[in-house]
Amino acid sequence: MVEEAVQAVLSQLAPITSRPSKVVSKGFGVKPIPPALLHVEIPIASQDPQPLTDLAFSLGAKLAAALRLSRPADTLLVFSDTGAVAHASRRLEGGSATLPQARVMELRQACRQEAVQAPLLLMMAPTLEEVALAEQLVEETWSGGQVAVLVNAGFKAAGASVVSLPQPQADFVGRLLEVYCFQPVSIKGFLGSKEGAVVRRVERGGAEAAVWRILLMRPGGRMEQVGQTRQRPSNTDLELAFINASAAASPLTNLVKAFRGKGK
16 A cells, blocks of 8 residues: 555655656746645554554655655654654654654654755654644645655544644645545445445546546455545445445345346
C-alpha cells in the first residue's frame, strides 16, 4: 500500500518537478509555482505511536528518494500526537538509516514558528479538530516546499463533517487532492458479515479519471472488485454492491441460471 501511495503522489508531482522552481509571468516579475497539496489514506495496525511513525518513515523515505532530497531537514515530519513525536525523535537520534535527513515537529510547535522550510512536508494524522492548525501550517508557516502530503487526516476521512468549517479551512480541505485511499470495510447484513475495502488511486490521467473501487474479500483472502463509484461510496453503496456480488455467486443463483439455460 505504501508503494502504491508513493506512486500516486509522484504522478501528481511530474508537472512540478519537471519545471524550474520559479516561472516568469509577463509584466509581473517572478511568480512562484504553488506546491502540491495531497492526501493519502493508509490503514495502520493501531493508534499507538510506533505504527504511525513506522508509516511516516516508510512513506517519507520513499518520497525523499524519488524527489532526490538528501540535505539535512529536507523532509519535515509533523505529528499531532506527542507520543509519536517522542518516538520519531528517538528514532532519528539513534541514527535512522531510512530517513536521516528528516526533522520532527509537533503540529502546534510547528505553527508557533515564524517560518519552517522544507521541500517535503509530511503531516501525520491531524484530527478534524486540528484542521485550523493544519491549514495555518501549510498556508502560512511552511515555505520553500514542493509538496505537502497529509496522511490519514481526520477531516478527509469517510463521514467527516466539514460543512460547518470556517471558509478558510473549508477551502483548504477542498484543495487537498485525495490521491490514494485504502479503507478496509466491514458490512453486517442479512447475508452475514462481509469484509472488503474501498480503494482509490489517482493516476497520471488526473483526478477526474479516478474512481472509487469497491472490493469484496472472497474465501481465501482474495479481493474482487464488485463495484465502482465516482464519489466516495456510502455505506448504502457498499451494502448494495456486497449484496449483489454475494447473490450473484450463490449456489441458488447459479442453479436458477442453469435451469433457465436448459429451458431455452
